[in-house]
Amino acid sequence: MTMKLLNTYEDKEEAEAAEKLITGKKRLASERDSTQVVYNLFGQASWGNFYKLGMFNLALLEQILKERKAGNGYDKQKHRETISILQYAAKQFELEIPEHWL
Template identity: 50%
Template sequence: MKLLNTYDDRDEAEAAAEKLSGEKRLASERDATVVIYNLFGIPSWGNFHRLDMYNLGELKNMLDKRNTWQPGEQARHAEILATLKTVAKNYAIEIPAHWQ
């Protein structure tokens, strides 16, 4: 398990934890008067999508219309992929070929 996200609100953190599949753990951390909630889980594209992270929902919608992309959409796709390449490297997961 790895740290997937942090939250300032307990309810939001618990709701996010419910969305994950596989092993998960929610841990609170206090710094002075501030409490943050660390969400640990299995780093997978499915879990990141369920948490609405890294523009994966937008990417899915874009790929459904890939044949009609305009230059702006191609540029946005390249931006999202650049982010995903960093995420993939950090979590040692591969980007599916059909996303590229």
């Protein structure tokens, strides 16, 4: 699996903390943009890594799926919105959305 740009940070400590969260091959690279330094986090694009980074509303999706599985009412609009975000991410990072998320 090749490394891809997962996220960009303006704060070095936040970027280093994010790097520690993800698994697999990873690299943190800094670059100067005029007077500001940004930190690019490269790593393996996976739903697990995106979840650990708090991206794409995956924690919200997890809660929605728990509610749905339990037979409780869940916010169908939020579910559709989250799936829409994931469809975009899946296309960008060449990932498949697990069927049970839909």
